[in-house]
Amino acid sequence: MSTEVGTDLPAAPAVPAVPAAPAGRRGGGEAAVTEAFAVALPVGRWSTDPAIIDAHRLDRSGWIPPGRPLGVAFAREVADVQSVLRVASARGVPVIVRGAGTGLAGGAAAGAGTVVLDLTGMNRIRELSVADAVAVVEPGVITADLDAAARQVGLSYPPDPASASISTIGGNIATNAGGLRCAKYGVTRESVLGLEVVLADGEVITTGRRTVKGVAGYDLTGLLVGSEGTLGVVVGATVRLRPLPRATVTLAGYFDTALAAVDAVTALTAAGIVPAIAELLDERTVRAVDAATGSTLATHGAVFLLVQTDGAGATAEADEAQAILAARARAVHRSTDDATAEPLLAARRAALPSLERLGRPLIEDIAVPRSQLATAIARVTDIAAATGVDIYTLAHAADGNLHPIIVVDPASPELPPAAWHAAEQIFELALELGGTITGEHGIGILKRRWLATELGSHSHDLQRRLRAAFDPTGILNPGRGL
Amino acid sequence: MSTEVGTDLPAAPAVPAVPAAPAGRRGGGEAAVTEAFAVALPVGRWSTDPAIIDAHRLDRSGWIPPGRPLGVAFAREVADVQSVLRVASARGVPVIVRGAGTGLAGGAAAGAGTVVLDLTGMNRIRELSVADAVAVVEPGVITADLDAAARQVGLSYPPDPASASISTIGGNIATNAGGLRCAKYGVTRESVLGLEVVLADGEVITTGRRTVKGVAGYDLTGLLVGSEGTLGVVVGATVRLRPLPRATVTLAGYFDTALAAVDAVTALTAAGIVPAIAELLDERTVRAVDAATGSTLATHGAVFLLVQTDGAGATAEADEAQAILAARARAVHRSTDDATAEPLLAARRAALPSLERLGRPLIEDIAVPRSQLATAIARVTDIAAATGVDIYTLAHAADGNLHPIIVVDPASPELPPAAWHAAEQIFELALELGGTITGEHGIGILKRRWLATELGSHSHDLQRRLRAAFDPTGILNPGRGL
Incomplete structure (x- = not known):
């Protein structure tokens, strides 16, 4: 569960409280602890300036933990990270690791008694090998920058979370970020060697x-x-690059209902077509995008489905996909050039900003087996009706990953109970349908309460033992993840 | 390192000894231990018959551990596996888990004081869902049977180790088996959800x-x-199925040298072509296949490269691939039907049996970065010359996975020191070139000595801590893997 940056969402009752760690559990007072970090790091890589701390202590979840961190370490090299963790381990200081702070689950939101370890200064592409089709990167590299560098040599880095232009590869690795191209190219995991x-x-x-x-x-x-x-701090990654697709064809399908659009995606996959992208915007979201951007999607049809095929078979697959969509859609538009495809992709990207104009969005992130997608969308609509909250649904339709976005009145200082109730019903729905409470955003702080339900207690206990095997003193992102 | 089934390869000095576990470390004498298993399992699912034990105690590594296991448990359901592990944990009895026993690294070779847990009786395909494109299977399902079942509904299970027709999905999961289609479809890992x-x-x-x-x-x-x-016994797996490719085109390239064939593969990948298969047989292997099967590969060219493209772009990719191969090959033959493609695939599959006619094969399994493949093949030739052993090389060329196969005189009761020396040099070569000592066969018993060198001591220690978190009493495949 997540809200956008800048909101001041207070802790809701449904979210388990994370105890604020006392400064320097084993290492003396706060001054001694901050002095230890200052001494351990080169000049200019440690700050206790309140303004600097405040600029580096939140992520895009909207979660604001109580209290202010002790300081921020700005790592520029591996040795800096080692120094921070050695001091933290010796003194029992919790370390909250951050990249660009675009996470949606509170994983990088830091509170009292913690130290923030900022990795954005480690942002070099150390190597880009065409012969091996790999890149070796530091964690602070912006994901889109990596892809752009790869494209200059005829390759690509396929994972593309919607945040790709502002999030870092380290953050993508930490959350196993997904995005639009997962059905064909896999999530971040499939690109990390x-x-x-x-x-x-x-x-x-x-x-x-x-x-x-x-x-x-x-x-x-x-x-x-x-x-x-929670297991270690990634300071370098060797990632797999893929050939840049020769051709890309973009189809925009406009449907009367979300169920008709889902039926089209089901028919695509039943036909053996593997789309690179299959993004669905429901009727409410389409109207919000039109209102915000001046686009006219709704004039073609209530529900928008963006499909891309790519690679050597792009045209053949698109021909077949177009026929499948056309049999179910009010209209299908086809684009084979960037100039006409870009506005369609832009409409998809505009979805979240368009909803932010309407209120405070809580972005849910469930995934269900592909066959359950239509049911999930219908049931989310039922949940909205029963709870009286506004829910807008986007979906990575080819892999069953839905983002039901609950939009609440921004004037309300606290999230209304109905919103929490709707969120909880959405989680229960995901599990009931054989899915997961988080497809790609992570557990962070905000979904910890539901994690054991999904995993089962034995698996949950085992995972905690693994965590202890990596981090026996529990300094790495305590209270996050497991 | 591995030899074929039925050889009686004794322990060589380079292989670390695995201590034979005393029967029932904490549980009384041998009779009491075997009685405990007999009581815990339904009638007919436990045997101490020496002939039955001998038929279920080896794998295809050729490794014969000293002594005979205490008995064999034949699991038919999850509860049987639970019973075996409970008794084993309570009495401290090592359990050696086996599927079809086709492993090449000694992982399923069981010696004195151990109990064999045979999973081949758990061989049901529990579910095959077209709508979700998944199958739920028990571990004893033969991998090729799963693929065949998927193909009947227009899907496929892409991982295809050369053993697919005789190995089980459980064994494939245990070793993260690779095979011919990995460059495009990934290893077993990418298909297990x-x-x-x-x-x-x-x-x-x-x-x-x-x-x-x-x-x-x-x-x-x-x-x-x-x-x-080593971490648990897989009793069920949900695997991802993929659409059955619409079209497949097979190209047979015949080259004067292995380096020319590697150059062709390099050019393929540089052109952005992702072949489903790119299998290379070196000159010595080609001659062995011709001699064994009556094929005439060598009349077309010394070195054989089998390339397949598949999917919606198969023809377009094959057109381009054919031109790339033709510019470097003595001859290129193209096949678009099973009748003419099958003999080409059969030649590849015949490689190992052909070498078995010549002596006792030790199958190495290194992988190197793609750019190092030509160097690796050349250096293996140097190693053969320097050590005086016969080495035949096959390669999954598109992903840098080589199988240099050392063939020794079967009349010799022990492996000659030169063969061990060559194997060691091959491992060192793999690490020197930035690769791994095992691309797809696993560590088992036979490569444990080199594992820490590849992993580094910190990672090795950490992995052992993880193992202990799963299996604190150390009953699961002790002495195997880590």
């Missing part, structure tokens, strides 16, 4: 490899991806 | 999910895949 990681005790390990295949030892790379900074 | 696992204490957990996306908690699914039975 190996990691360089500083463990809680300050030691550096490398995981994985530069090769596509390799089975020596356990898959620590996969375990670290999506672990929300 | 969720697992049902019995932990060492007999508790059952489920990991992952039925959805393509999901980030609730750590990726235990990925951690378990490739863990060689």
Whole structure:
């Protein structure tokens, strides 16, 4: 559950409280602790300035933990991260790791007694190898910058969370970020071959490899991806690049109902078509986008479905997809050039900003088995009706990932109970349909209450033991993730 | 390192000895231990018959551990696995988990004091959902049977280790098996969405999910895949199915040298073509296949490269690939039907059996970054020359995975030191080139000595702590994997 940046969402009763850690549990008073970090880091890489702290303590969840962190460490190199974690381990100080702060689940929101470790200064693309189709990057590289660099040499970095132009690859790795192209190209996990990681005790390990295949030892790379900074701090990543698709065809389908659009996506996949993108905006969202941007989507049809095919078979797949859409849609428009495709993609990207104009959005992020997508959308509509809250639904339709966005009155200082109640029903719905409470945004702080229900207590306990094996003193993002 | 089934390869000095566990460390004598298993399991699911034990105690590595296991448990349902692990945990009895016994690294070779847990009786496809494009299977399902069932409904299960017709999905998961189609479709890991696992204490957990996306908690699914039975016993798997490719085009390229064939593969990938298959047989292997099968590959060219493109763009990609191959090859043949493609695939599949006619094969399994493939092949030739052993090289060329196969005189009761020396140099070569000692076969028993070198001691120690978090009493495949 998440709201956008800048809101001052107070803790709601449904969210478990995270105890504020006392400054320096084992290391003396606050002054001694901050002095230890200042001494351990090169000049200019540690700040206790309240304005600087305030600028680096929140993410886009809207969650504001009580109290102010002790300081911010600005890492520029691996040794800085080692220094921070060594001091933190020795003194028992919780470290909240952050990239660009675009997370939607509160994972980077830092409160009293913590230290913020900012990795945005580690933003070099260390290597870009065309021959091996890999890049080696530091965690602070902006994801879209990596893709742009790859495109200059005929390759691409496919994972594209909607935040790609502002989020970092390190944050994407921490949350195993998804995005629009997952059905065809997988989530971040499928593009990460190996990691360089500083463990809680300050030691550096490398995981994985530069090769596509390799089975020596356990898959620590996969375990670290999506672990929300709780197992170690990623200071380098070897990522897989893919050939830049030769051709891309974009189809805009306009439907009378969301169910008709879902039926079209079902028919696409039943036909063996693997779209690179299949984005659905429901009727309310379409109207909001039109109102905000001046677009005229609704004049073609109530519900918008954006489909892209790409690669050597793009045209053939698009021909077939167009026929499938046309049989169910009010209208289908086809684009094979950037000039006409870009406004369609822009409409999808405008969805969230358009909703922000209407109120304070809480972005849910459930995923359900593909066959349950229509049911999920219909049931979300029922939940909105029963609770009386406004819910707008976007979906990565080809992989069953829905974003029901609850929009509440921004004038209300606290989230209304009805909004929390709707969110809880959405989580229960996801689990009932065999899905998950989070497809791509992560648990962070805001979904911890529901995690054990999804995992089961045995798995949850086991995962906590794993966490302790990595971080026995519990300094890494305590209260986040598990 | 591995030899084929039926050889009686003795322990070589380079392989670390695995201590034979005393029967029932904490549980009384051998008779009491075997009685405990007999009582815990339904009638007919436990055997101490020496002939039955001998038929279920080896894999295809050729490794024969000293002594005979205490008995074999034949699991038919989840409860049987729970019973075995509960008794084993209570009495401290090592459990060696086996599927079809086709592993090449000694992971399923069981010695004195152990109990064999055979999962081949759990071989039902519980569900095959076209709508969700998933199958839910038990671990004893033969991999090719799963693919065949999927194909009947227009889907496929892409991972295809060369053993697919005889190996089980459980074994494939335990080793994170690769195969021919990995460059395009990924290894087993990329096709496993969720697992049902019995932990060492007999508790059952489920990991992952039925959805393509999901980030609730750590990726235990990925951690378990490739863990060689050391973290838990997989009793069920939800696997992802893919659309059956519409078209497949097969190209057979015949080259004067392996380097020319590698250059062609490099040019393919540089052109953005993602072949489904790119299999290389070196000159010695081509001659062995011709001699064994009566094929005439060598009349077209010394080195054989089999390339397949598939999907909606198969023809367009094949057109381009054919031109790239033709510019470097002595001859290129094209096939668009099964009748003419099958003999080409059969030639690839015949490679190992052809080498078995010549002696005792030790199958190495290194992977190197794609740019290092040509260097790796050349250096393996140098190693053969320097050590005087016969080495035949196959390669999954598009993902840098080589199988240099050392063939030794079968009359010799022990592996000659030169063969061990060559194997060691091949491992060192892989690491020197930035690769791995095992691309897809696993560590098992036979590569444990080199594992810490590849992982580094910190990562190795961490992985052992993880293992202990799953299996604190160390009953699961002790001495295997890590």
